[in-house]
Each structure stands twice: as structure tokens, then as C-alpha cells.
Amino acid sequence: MDDGKRKTPGCAVTTPLACRLKRQIQLAGPITVADYMAACLFDPDYGYYTTRQPFGSDGDFITAPEISQIFGELVAIWVIHLWMERGEPAPFCLAEIGPGRGTLMSDMLRIFRSLRPDMLQAASIHMIEASPKLATVQKDRLAGEPIRWAGEISQLPEQPLILVGNELFDAIPARQYVRTGSAWHERMVGLDQEGNLCFLAGPGSLDPALLPPGKAEKAEGAIFEIAPAREAMAQSIAAHVMRCGGAALLFDYGHLMPGYGDTLQAVREHRHEDPLASPGHADLTSHVDFHALAKACAVAGAEAAFLEQGEFLRMMGLRERVNRLAAGLPLSRAQAVREAAMRLASPEGMGVLFKAMSIHPPGLEPYPFAMPGERN
Ligand code: SAH
Numbered sequence: 001m002d003d004g005k006r007k008t009p010g011c012a013v014t015t016p017l018a019c020r021l022k023r024q025i026q027l028a029g030p031i032t033v034a035d036y037m038a039a040c041l042f043d044p045d046y047g048y049y050t051t052r053q054p055f056g057s058d059g060d061f062i063t064a065p066e067i068s069q070i071f072g073e074l075v076a077i078w079v080i081h082l083w084m085e086r087g088e089p090a091p092f093c094l095a096e097i098g099p100g101r102g103t104l105m106s107d108m109l110r111i112f113r114s115l116r117p118d119m120l121q122a123a124s125i126h127m128i129e130a131s132p133k134l135a136t137v138q139k140d141r142l143a144g145e146p147i148r149w150a151g152e153i154s155q156l157p158e159q160p161l162i163l164v165g166n167e168l169f170d171a172i173p174a175r176q177y178v179r180t181g182s183a184w185h186e187r188m189v190g191l192d193q194e195g196n197l198c199f200l201a202g203p204g205s206l207d208p209a210l211l212p213p214g215k216a217e218k219a220e221g222a223i224f225e226i227a228p229a230r231e232a233m234a235q236s237i238a239a240h241v242m243r244c245g246g247a248a249l250l251f252d253y254g255h256l257m258p259g260y261g262d263t264l265q266a267v268r269e270h271r272h273e274d275p276l277a278s279p280g281h282a283d284l285t286s287h288v289d290f291h292a293l294a295k296a297c298a299v300a301g302a303e304a305a306f307l308e309q310g311e312f313l314r315m316m317g318l319r320e321r322v323n324r325l326a327a328g329l330p331l332s333r334a335q336a337v338r339e340a341a342m343r344l345a346s347p348e349g350m351g352v353l354f355k356a357m358s359i360h361p362p363g364l365e366p367y368p369f370a371m372p373g374e375r376n
Contacts, residue, residue, distance in 0.1 A: 017046035017280035022191060030190030030202055033264065034229070037173035037284050042130065046280040049131040049171070055100050060283050061267045063167050064251060064309070064350060065104035068340035070325065071166075072107025074316040075249065079108065079162050080116050082247055082366045090122035092160040092246065097128040097153070097237075098168035102138035108164075109145060124157055126150050153236045161246035163237060169252045169293065170285040174227035176264065177206045179218050184211065187223065189276065197276040212258040223262040225286060231296035238302035238359050247360040253353045254288030256306055263287035290355060303362045305369035309344065310351025315368035318345055 021039060025031060031039075041048050054060045064071040079094065096105050105127065112120045125147045129135040135149050150156060176187035178201045185201035192198040208215060211224060237248050254263075266275040268282035275284055294304040307315070322341045326334035343349040358369045 014278045015046065015280050017043055018197065018278070020046065021189070021279060022195065022197065025189070025191050025197075030188035030200060032175055032202070033187050033189060033199075034173040034175040034227075036189040036279070037264075037286075040279045040282075040284045041171060041173070043280060047131075048280055048283055050133055051280070053101065053134070053137055054283055055103075060269055062270075063100065064344055064354070065107065065166060066101070067343055068337070069107045070318065070321050070337075070341055071313070071344055072104045073111050073321060074313055074318060075104065075164055076108035076111035076115075077316055078249060078366070079164065080112070080119060082162055083116075083119055085366065086160065086245065088119070088122070089160040089245070091124055091157075092122060092162065093126060093157050093244075094123040095126040095128060095150075095156055095161060095163040097163060097165040097250075098171065099127050099129055099138050100134065100166075102127075102141035104164070104166060105138075105142060105145075105147070109142075124148070124159065126156055128152060128156075153233075153240055156240060158244055161240055161244050161248070163241075163246070163248040164250070165248070166251045167253075167285075168250060169227075169230045169233065169288045170254070171283075172227065172230045172233060174225050174230065174264070174286045176262065177224045177226070179220055179222040179224075181220075184208065184215075184224060197279075199276070212260070214260065218260055222260055224260050225263060225289065226292065227286070227289065230288065231292055234293040234304075234359065235296040235300050238297040238300035238304075241359055242301045242361060245361070247358055247364070247366050249366075250357045250359070251309060251354055252288045252290075252357070253350070254290055254355065256290050256355065258289055258291045288355075290357060293357065297359050301362070302359050303365070305358045305360070305365045307356045307369060308352050309354035309356055310346060312356035312368060313341075313345045313351075 017039065039047065042050055044050055048054065055063055055066050099105055127138055127147055128150045129138060130151065177184040178187045180201045184206040186204040188200050188202035189197055190200045241247060263286045264275050265286065266273045266277065266282040266284050268278065273282055290306055297304045318341060322338055326337045329337065345351040358366055360366060
């Protein structure tokens with residue numbers, strides 16, 4: 001039942017994790033795409049996030065906070081605005097989830113100190129990080145700051161919560177289903193006749209009622225993705241916000257409407273490669289289905305709202321901040337500031353593919369998801 005896609009010649013001798021996975025598959029059979037993704041990202045010995053520090057221009061890929069300090073600065077303004085709008089609760093919990101190298105928090109703290117040091121006094125700051133290696137990187141970067149580290153949302157204090165996160169959901173494993181005949185079978189990673197990792201269709205299949213419209217027209221081999229672990233994460237953030245008050249702001253790339261397609265992708269040294277080529281050595285992500293996340297938030301009684309990243313940044317004052325920052329710089333550095341901002345906000349860059357998502361109690365959309373006076 002091989003779906004015929006993405007055979008990986010030469011996969012036999014790639015990485016230590018490939019050897020381990022092959023042995024596991026020989027002994028116990030194929031594994032789901034979600035388990036493959038989880039091993040590639042978080043295997044304690046060989047996982048990408050557990051062994052590497054991948055972000056930045058010298059890493060495998062670059063993220064918004066690493067592209068420009070302005071990203072973190074505008075997110076900080078959003079935090080301050082929300083805190084004020086909610087009546088300046090004290091104490092409150094300020095959390096970042098999936099903080100990578102700690103750059104976003106570092107840029108936010110600078111703004112908090114200069115604009116609202118009293119807000120900082122009222123905040124119990126938490127970083128939620130799954131990778132012990134990255135938590136160490138963050139602790140070094142933010143040494144001396146009044147920050148506590150946690151492994152998951154449930155460890156946050158029961159206080160009003162303002163939570164931010166960038167590119168968290170895309171790094172949480174997703175499952176795939178492949179059309180095989182009239183059924184949609186779970187896509188697995190197994191071994192081909194030469195003993196190389198390959199994709200194949202497993203025995204388990206998806207209840208067709210869970211498929212979005214258009215399933216009948218899909219060709220043999222078409223892919224549908226779901227990510228229960230992402231939905232569970234969104235739901236636990238939403239439940240915390242409903243219990244304690246506050247809101248969350250999460251940036252990620254993906255689609256607002258459910259659909260079909262194989263979005264699993266591997267990136268190494270700023271280049272795309274076959275997701276089976278070098279497990280543990282490449283970053284592995286897939287597009288986020290924001291529609292599914294909104295439904296998960298609704299289960300917890302919360303609401304979700306969305307803006308394209310470019311729109312969000314412009315409404316938070318991107319242009320003004322760029323002009324202000326560039327004004328004091330020599331021409332070439334000013335140009336670099338403008339180019340970085342373009343990359344964050346233009347449709348050719350990250351401005352449209354990336355979305356800003358707010359999770360909040362019903363009717364309490366924070367600015368700029370609803371303009372003042374627009375609320376019902
Ligand atoms: N926000 C950073 C890093 C993005 S990469 C930036 O924009 O540069 C994804 C981050 O999420 C990594 O720090 C990874 O270790 C973390 N992560 C992945 N799954 C997580 C989980 N379940 N809980 C907390 N952190 C997680």
C-alpha cells in the first residue's frame with residue numbers, strides 16, 4: 001500500500017536517529033508520521049530541538065524575532081496595551097511558550113523597562129520550554145532576569161495570563177492520512193525493500209466524517225493532516241485563559257480554512273530537503289490548521305481571532321517604529337532595518353503566510369483583532 005511519494009534513495013546511512021528508527025521499525029513495525037516527527041524533534045539523545053540550537057541566520061532557519069528586534073518590540077506594546085485594557089491586574093502571569101533562543105523575551109523586556117516598569121513589577125514571568133537544551137540557552141541569554149521556567153501550561157500560577165509564542169504549533173507533531181482506494185489510511189514511516197525509510201499507508205483509517213469538503217474529488221495518494229497534539233495545546237491555553245482571565249497571542253504559519261495537502265517539510269541550512277533524508281538533523285514542521293485550533297479553543301469556552309502577520313504588525317505601528325529606528329542609523333544599516341521589516345510584513349515574505357492568533361474570553365478580542373468600539 002505504498003503511496004509512491006518521496007522515496008529516499010541513500011537513506012540507509014544518514015543519521016544516528018535514522019539507525020535507531022530503522023531498528024525500531026524492524027522490530028515493531030512502521031510508526032505514524034506524528035511519532036516520526038516527535039522522534040526527529042524531541043528524541044532525548046538525537047532530536048533536533050534536544051541537541052541543537054537551530055535558529056538565526058547561522059542556523060538552519062530564521063524566525064521573526066531573530067529577523068528584527070521590531071517584532072519583539074511590537075509584541076511588547078501589545079502586551080502592555082492588553083494589561084492596561086484589562087485593568088492592570090497585579091499580580092499577573094506573563095508567559096512565553098516555545099521561546100527558542102530567548103530573543104523575543106529579551107526584546108520585550110527592554111520595552112517593558114522603558115515604558116512600564118510598574119507592569120514588570122506586577123508580572124510573574126514564565127518561560128514554557130519542552131527542550132532542556134533550549135531552556136539552558138534561554139537561561140544563559142536572560143541571566144539575572146526575574147524569570148521562572150516551566151515544562152507545560154499546567155505549571156503556570158493561577159493568575160490572569162498574558163501569553164505569547166512564535167512558531168510553537170508548527171513544531172508539534174501532526175498526523176497524516178493518505179487516500180488509498182475509497183479509504184483514508186494513516187500515513188506511516190516504514191522500510192522499503194532496500195531497508196530505507198519510506199512512507200506507506202498503514203492499516204488504521206480515518207472516519208470520513210472528519211474530512212473537510214471535497215473528499216470525493218481527491219485523487220489516490222492525496223493527503224489530509226490533523227494534529228491532535230496541537231489542538232490539545234490550544235485547548236489547554238484556552239482553558240487557562242477562561243479560568244484566570246487574560247489572552248494569548250500566537251504566531252505561526254498555516255491556513256485559516258481546513259483543506260488537503262502534504263505540508264510536512266524539512267529544512268536544514270536554510271534549504272528544503274526530503275523529510276526522511278536526515279532525521280534529527282533537519283527541522284521538521286507542517287502547516288498549522290488554524291480552523292482546527294479555533295474549534296479546540298471553543299471546546300474550552302474561549303474564542304479565537306486571526307490576522308495576517310503583516311496586518312497585525314502594521315496595526316501595531318510597524319511603519320512608525322521602522323522610521324524611528326532607521327532615522328538614527330547610517331544609510332546601510334537603516335536599509336537593513338527596512339528590509340527586515342519588509343520580510344516580516346510583506347506578502348512575498350512572512351506577512352501573509354504567517355498569522356497572528358488571539359485566544360481570549362468570548363467578546364473580549366484584544367486590539368488589533370477588534371478595533372476599539374467594534375466589540376459587541
Ligand atoms: N519562538 C522561537 C522558537 C521557535 S521553534 C522563535 O521564534 O525563534 C519552537 C520552539 O518551541 C522551540 O523552543 C521548541 O523547543 C519549543 N517547543 C516545541 N514543543 C513544545 C511544547 N510542547 N511545549 C513547550 N515548548 C515547545
